[in-house]
Amino acid sequence: MITVSQQPWFWPVLAIVIGLPVLLLILTEIGTHLDRRQHAAGRIVRLVRNYVLPAGALLLLIDQVTRSVGSDDFTWTKIISTVFGFLVILAVLNSFNLVLFTNAEEGSWRKRIPSIFVDIARIVLIIAGLAVLFSTVWGANVAGLFTALGVTSVVIGLALQGAVGSIVSGLLLLFEQPFQLGDWLDTGGVRGRVVEVNWRAVHIDTGNGIQIVPNASLAGAAFTNLSRGGDYTVSAEVTFTTDDPPAQVVAMLRRIALGLPELVPDTMPTAVPIGGADYRLSFDIRGPSEEGAAVARLRTWLWYAARRQGLGLDGDTTDDYATAENTAAAVASVAPALRISSDRAREVLTGAQLERYAAGETVLRIGEVPDALRFVLRGRVRLGIPLPAGGQRPVSTVETGDYLGQTALTHEPLPSTAVAMTELAVLVLPVTDLDQVIGSQPQFARDLSDVIDRRRDEALQAEAQTTT
Template sequence: MDHLWFAYPLISASVLLIIDLVLWQWLHPRFLRRKLACRLALFVLFSMALLDGGLSPLYPVPADWPVSRHVLGTILTIAWWLFGARTLTVLAVVVMEPRIGGKGHLLQDVMGAIIFLVAVVAAAAYVLDLPVKGLLATSGAVAIILGLAVQSTLGDVFSGIVLNATKPYRVDDWIRVDDIEGKVIEIDWRSTHLLTSEGSMAVIPNSMAAKTRIVNFSRPDHFHSVTLSIELPTRLRPSLVLDSLDKAILGCRELLVTPKSSAVVVKTGLRSVEYEVTGYVKSRDRRSAVRNQLYDLIHRQLAATETRLDQSRPATRPSAVLNTVGALRMLSDEDRAQLELHMHLGAYGAKDVVLAEGIVPDALYIIESGVMSVSIQRPDGWLEIGRMGPGELFGETGFVDGTPTAGRFCAYTDCMIYRIDKADLEPWLQEHSELIGALAGLAKFRTKARASMLDVKPVITDPSGFMGWLRKNVTRFQVGRGPGVGPGPTDKMS
């Protein structure tokens, strides 16, 4: 009994309240579990101090106490109820956060308000010995009057509670409510805030969102569709067009494997046939870039198909391929006509290796049709770094600096590829210095792109919940912590 704790329990309880307030402000919000542990410990000590001082939260303060001590005891007993309500609210936040996310505060706020309301009523009944029944009856009448006055607002609030409980969308999801489309920025008591594609903010009342149709573009698995409509003349056979569209789809590496992309005939007429291409990307922000890339790939595949089928002027077929290669466009018509004599066409089936890794190329290869896959050898297997389509060339390292290829060039689909032997092309390189410069620039660009891809570190998903918290703290305790291959639309990997 000689200790300060037992001699001055009410003063000790007051000090514990001050310590709790200081620690709550001092600890960083990311240490929520540590703050909760400290608050629980201080709440237990605070309760022990009140009991040692002869106080109980379930009974009023003794009437025979001096005025100053009576006032302090009343304040501390009421503070016990509020302290417990705040502790219980924080505990509910910690338990609910893994399920509803750190940005969905509406349900947490409602639960906190209910807990504090119960604590206030209990403090009035037990500590202040007020007539709670009359108070509740009066409060009920006032609540009815206020409810009628703010009926629309209450509708938004309760609709917000329903939306938080059912979770048809979350923060950062792309949704469409009625005819308004945007990214969910915030969900508060009354409304949902959307950031539209025009950069403006749309505020939708929760009651409206709960009653109307909601389309969530971020579910399931956060993939988004990319749809193209293409109208072509009827002279092109649909089976050949669909084959070209399928190759264009395979040539775009950003399209997801699952769900599978498709190309179908939508409508046919006397003069034209309408086709629809549908694919899926991981990020909604990449839809425009992938759509543009698909249009370019489709154009090149269709151009290659038309060139291959044009038998009226067979001599123009190699010339049409040369016209699609950016590095060879500086050649004159006479030089291009002589170069066509050295172009040898070869057919490769899917998965055939056209140019192996570590081989010094002895020829320059130009893709007429199909899709090529470029991969490099890694300890865990082959890693695809790019895909190539019609009009692109490879094998330039054998002409620039005589270095072996750093990757393996394999046919991803059936391919038609022209080959120009080094012995036939070397005279052209001596006469056209700008051609060797273009090949050197292409080789440099591809080397830089390959190096940047190898420097990308894998993203490790940070687990949530107790195991994630445990891993973070153990680590803190121990420590104390597809690019392209070419510079242009015709000379790069798709």
């Protein structure tokens, strides 16, 4: 007498009844753990848990039932075997994709492979796997199918040789990846930032629209990746008048460039005359994406700086702001702060001058000994101290009616840097004129002393916050 345990279906069924729930429970815990870590393997675990294992268990059960009843019709067994085999192929391909490409290190050949290559290889492997599966399960003759596909591929390849060659050369360019999204390219005829890369073309933002360059064109020609060469050098040509002293122009150009926020730290701009009244200024910035802002800021600051020094930028030596009438009105407006009358102010402040600064321009630097007192007529100024990592820590703000360069008379270095927050207009009072003011009104000297002490204390407090 044959017992139940001796039946051929007993152990397979027992394995399904006991093993399947245990495996499902284990895979559920593993999948939950991977999902919490946002790991890509969680998708593969869910595929195996929800589809591969149930299909395999169903295949085993139906096969045992078919054999136990002695039926010769294995159609359902073959159908489920086909589904199960297809699911196994998907799970294996996804596992290889995860191991080889999903977790690939930056810069490795696996990371550089375009996704379209991976997709094509996946489709080819799926077709090959299905062919083997149908040949094994259904006994199909797939040799003729592969022969037909081969002949068709040859015919299509010959008919589309030009188009396919262009696409392949473009795909090879993507595989090499000499540029990435955000890089700046100069192809000779097109210069701009890469905003999109696909299997057919590269989209370049030139600033005047999107230029679409076929990948095959880039693959067959030389181009320059402006973002792969480290620091990027900007050159700007400016014109003054032949009467302007070249040494003074060169010094002003270098000083203005040194204040640009786009300038690479610890680099020195260069300015040279290139003939006639023309000069070339060169400086390094962090990348070509900052070139437009840097050049625009440079030319804006040069306009103000040239007029402060009486230089003829672009041949223009006129300044309608720093006139005698405007200067006299400004002198009268600051007389109350100097504790003298307007008449006395016009009498002693003979060397007063008007100056303007652009927003963001440095008026006075920390450690500098000022040669004049600057009354703020219009605009706002931020006082700050430099931070070790770059930038400045704000100390205080100087408003209209206040003044800068408070240590001009004491010949002490300034405790903070003054940067214009908006367009700034100041009245410059030289030390010789201030001596006469203090000689007739000592109270102003005490006002200056109070301002010096207050701003020194504010700078020390900000410095202490920086070091803690």
